[in-house]
Amino acid sequence: MKTQIVLELVALFSLICVTRGDMTIQDEIMDEVSGLYTIEGKVYPPEAQQMSYNPNASPNNKWQKDTVLSINGGEYKGFIREDGSFIISSVPSGSYVVEIVNPDYFYEPVRVEINPKGKFRARKVNYVQPSQIVQVPYPLKLKALTRFKYFQTREQWKITDFLFSPMVLMMVLPLLLMWVLPKMINDPETKKELENMQFPKMNNEMPEISEMITSLFTGGAKPQEKEKKPASNTKQTKKRNQERN
Structure with missing residues (x-):
């Protein structure tokens, strides 16, 4: 009796799985027929990078809640499952930039190109050199690169400063x-x-201030010296005047 119940449960479970698989296959077929496709991939938790550097790091179990999947700046949005996988369905053919938005960690954006035949190609986003193409595997596998630093560490006093x-x-x-x-x-x-080297000495004979001022006003011409009358001539004239008197 028990074995029969177990067999029935196994058969029911397999039937449910088959029906779900058929439904997903049908959805994919319908999307391909209608020209709509599905972008899928997996986001690895930040602790995978932290644990590689620091084995004693404490895991963060809320990173899925804080992480949002954005395509083309919010044209399409999605959320991450518990295992880190994501699916964005009903996406037409074209070029899309897939971004992982997290307040604590930075994920490198990836460009996914879907041609009308349904072929996918993923590559890194390079805004500096758009012609440089670096392909990445698809389905996407996104890992955290760095942690955001919102606060700057205070500088400590150093003797070198x-x-x-x-x-x-x-x-x-x-x-x-x-x-x-x-x-x-x-x-x-x-x-x-x-010690024996003779340095040039400054000339102490400086011009007078009055001469400098007159040379400025006269255009550089030297002032003419007043001619002094000889004293002998004045004495002779005085004697002649006395004799006449």
């Missing part, structure tokens, strides 16, 4: 030069040459 500050360099470098340069010149002959 203090040593290489402008004020310290202005004080230390002259002292180092004064201490190093004499030791660099070890040859006594060069020392004697430097």
Whole structure:
């Protein structure tokens, strides 16, 4: 009796599976006939990348809820199943950019091209060099590349920041030069040459301010010196006047 019940359950389960498979096959056939296709693939959890770097990382079981599948900037949207797989049905032939939107992790977008004959081709999205084609396997297998950093870590104090500050360099470098340069010149002959070297002296005879001002106003001409009358002539005229009187 029990074996008969088990056999009936197995037969019922197989019948359900067959009917579901037939329904999915029929849906795919109907989509192909109507010119509509299905984009499918699988999204791997971020923990798969974290566990490879850090085995002690805690898994995040809510990543499916926070992850949304977007095609062409929201023209088609879908969600991810528990195993990470996704299916976007009733998509006409054309070129589509598949993006995985997650608040914590970044997934590389993929372009899926469907020709009118129903052939799929997937490649990486390259906005800088669109002519460069790097194909990826289809159905899609998308993995998280990096984790978003919303906060910048605070810089810590370092002694190198203090040593290489402008004020310290202005004080230390002259002292180092004064201490190093004499030791660099070890040859006594060069020392004697430097000591005996005659540097040009500045001329102390500076022009007067009045002469500079007059030269500016007169166009550079030197002021003419006043001619002094000889004193002997004045004395002779005085004697002649006294004799006449």
